[in-house]
Amino acid sequence: MTYCVGLLVEDGLVMIADTRTNAGLDNIATFQKLYRFEQPGERSIAIATSGNLAVSQAVMSIMSDGFENPQTGMLETIYDHPTMFRTASYIGRAIGEVMRMNNGGSQGMGMAFDVTMLVGGQVKGGRLRLFMVYSAGNFIEATEDTPYLQIGEHKYGKPILDRAITFKTNLPDAVKIGLISMDSTMRSNLGVGMPIDLWGLRRDALETSLSTRIEPGEPYFHDLQERWSSALRSAHQSIPTPPYF
Amino acid sequence: MTYCVGLLVEDGLVMIADTRTNAGLDNIATFQKLYRFEQPGERSIAIATSGNLAVSQAVMSIMSDGFENPQTGMLETIYDHPTMFRTASYIGRAIGEVMRMNNGGSQGMGMAFDVTMLVGGQVKGGRLRLFMVYSAGNFIEATEDTPYLQIGEHKYGKPILDRAITFKTNLPDAVKIGLISMDSTMRSNLGVGMPIDLWGLRRDALETSLSTRIEPGEPYFHDLQERWSSALRSAHQSIPTPPYF
Numbered sequence: 001m002t003y004c005v006g007l008l009v010e011d012g013l014v015m016i017a018d019t020r021t022n023a024g025l026d027n028i029a030t031f032q033k034l035y036r037f038e039q040p041g042e043r044s045i046a047i048a049t050s051g052n053l054a055v056s057q058a059v060m061s062i063m064s065d066g067f068e069n070p071q072t073g074m075l076e077t078i079y080d081h082p083t084m085f086r087t088a089s090y091i092g093r094a095i096g097e098v099m100r101m102n103n104g105g106s107q108g109m110g111m112a113f114d115v116t117m118l119v120g121g122q123v124k125g126g127r128l129r130l131f132m133v134y135s136a137g138n139f140i141e142a143t144e145d146t147p148y149l150q151i152g153e154h155k156y157g158k159p160i161l162d163r164a165i166t167f168k169t170n171l172p173d174a175v176k177i178g179l180i181s182m183d184s185t186m187r188s189n190l191g192v193g194m195p196i197d198l199w200g201l202r203r204d205a206l207e208t209s210l211s212t213r214i215e216p217g218e219p220y221f222h223d224l225q226e227r228w229s230s231a232l233r234s235a236h237q238s239i240p241t242p243p244y245f
Numbered sequence: 246m247t248y249c250v251g252l253l254v255e256d257g258l259v260m261i262a263d264t265r266t267n268a269g270l271d272n273i274a275t276f277q278k279l280y281r282f283e284q285p286g287e288r289s290i291a292i293a294t295s296g297n298l299a300v301s302q303a304v305m306s307i308m309s310d311g312f313e314n315p316q317t318g319m320l321e322t323i324y325d326h327p328t329m330f331r332t333a334s335y336i337g338r339a340i341g342e343v344m345r346m347n348n349g350g351s352q353g354m355g356m357a358f359d360v361t362m363l364v365g366g367q368v369k370g371g372r373l374r375l376f377m378v379y380s381a382g383n384f385i386e387a388t389e390d391t392p393y394l395q396i397g398e399h400k401y402g403k404p405i406l407d408r409a410i411t412f413k414t415n416l417p418d419a420v421k422i423g424l425i426s427m428d429s430t431m432r433s434n435l436g437v438g439m440p441i442d443l444w445g446l447r448r449d450a451l452e453t454s455l456s457t458r459i460e461p462g463e464p465y466f467h468d469l470q471e472r473w474s475s476a477l478r479s480a481h482q483s484i485p486t487p488p489y490f
Contacts, residue, residue, distance in 0.1 A: 156400050156404055162432055171490075187404060232409060239469050239472050239476075242424070
C-alpha cells in the first residue's frame with residue numbers, strides 16, 4: 001500500500017509520501033516513493049509513485065538514463081522538456097515504455113503492473129503545476145477548484161483535505177494539513193507507514209524549498225499527531241448531545 | 246454505494262445507515278437500508294445492508310415471510326431464534342438461499358450479487374451483540390477491543406472511530422461519533438447520502454430506544470456538520486507551524 005498527496009497552493013507546492021511497501025501481507029519493507037529531479041534555476045520537479053514497485057523504480061531509472069523518442073530517434077531524459085506539461089507527457093511515455101518491457105514476462109500471468117504517479121514542479125518560464133499520471137500515460141491536473149491530488153490509499157485522508165485546503169492556504173499550512181491527512185491514513189491503515197518523505201517548492205523558486213524525511217518519533221510530527229488526536233476528541237465533545245432519545 | 250456503521254458500547258447499541266443507492270453512476274435513488282425486527286420484551290434486532298439491493302431486499306422479505314429449514318422442514322422467520330448468534334447464522338442462511346434463487350439468472354453473467362450486513366440487537370435472556378454477516382454466511386462480532394463494525398464505503402469515516410470510540414463511550418456520544426463518521430463519508434463521497442436512518446437500543450431494554458430518520462436540513466445534524474467542520478479547521482490552526490522550512 002501507499003499514500004501520497006500533492007497540494008498546490010498560491011505560494012507553492014507540497015508533496016508528501018509514505019515509504020511502506022508490501023508484497024503480499026507478510027512482506028513489508030521501506031522504499032522511497034518520492035523522487036526529485038532538479039537543476040536549480042532551470043527546473044525543480046518531484047514525482048511520487050504508487051502501485052507496482054518494480055515498474056515505479058524502472059520508470060525512475062529510465063527517466064534519469066534517458067530512453068529513445070521514436071519520433072526523433074534521440075535519447076531523452078526527464079531534464080529535456082521545456083514545460084511541465086511536456087514533462088508529464090514524457091513520464092506517461094516512460095510508464096508505457098516500462099509496461100512494454102515487462103509485458104513479455106507478465107503476459108498471460110493475469111498480473112496488473114499498474115502505477116499512478118504525482119508529478120509536480122516548475123520549469124523556468126512556465127507555471128508551477130501538479131499532475132496525476134495514470135498507467136495509460138494520460139494525466140489530470142490540480143486546479144484552484146481542487147488544489148490537491150492523492151494516490152494510493154486516498155480515502156482515509158480525504159475528509160481533512162476536503163474541509164481544510166483551498167488554493168489560498170499558505171504553504172506551511174498546506175504542509176501541516178498534508179501531514180494530518182497522512183497521519184489519518186497511517187492511523188487507520190497499516191499498509192501506510194513511516195518514515196514520511198516531504199518536499200516543498202515555493203512558486204518561482206526553481207529550487208527545492210523544503211526537503212526532509214520524517215522518522216518515527218520526530219518531535220514536530222509526534223506533537224502534531226498528539227494534538228490532532230486530542231483536538232478530534234475535544235471537537236466531538238464540544239458538539240451538543242443528540243436530541244433523538 | 247452505501248455507508249453503515251454499528252457501535253456497540255457498554256450502555257447499548259447504535260446503528261446508522263445512509264439511504265443512497267446507485268445502479269451505475271447515473272441512476273441514483275433513495276432506499277432504506279436499515280431494517281428493524283422487534284417483539285418488545287422478547288427481541289429487538291436491526292439489520293443494515295450493503296451491496297446488491299435486490300439481494301438485500303429479497304433477504305429481508307424471506308426472513309419476514311419465513312423459509313424452510315432443510316434439517317427440520319419447518320418454515321423459519323427471523324423471530325424464531327433463541328439467541329443473537331443463532332439469528333446471525335439464520336441471516337447467513339437467508340443470504341445463501343437468495344443467492345441460490347438468483348444463481349439461475351446470474352450464472353455465466355459474471356455478475357457478483359454480493360451483500361454484507363450488520364446485525365445488531367438482543368434476544369431475551371441473551372447478550373446485546375453486533376455482527377457483520379458476509380455473503381458466504383459466516384460472520385464476525387464486535388468486541389470490547391473493537392466496538393464498531395462498518396460496511397460499504399468505510400474508509401472515510403474510520404479515522405474518527407479509531408480515535409474516539411471505546412467500549413466505555415456513552416450511548417449519546419456513540420450516536421454523535423457515528424453521525425460524525427457518516428458526515429465525513431458523505432462529505433467526501435457522493436455515493437453516500439441523506440436521509441440517514443438511525444436506530445439505538447439500550448442494553449437489556451429489549452425495545453427500541455431511539456429510531457429516527459434524519460432528513461436534509463434537520464437542525465441538530467446540520468449544526469453537528471457545521472461544528473465539526475469548524476472544529477477541524479480550528480484544530481489544524483492550533484497546531485504549530487512546521488519547522489521544516
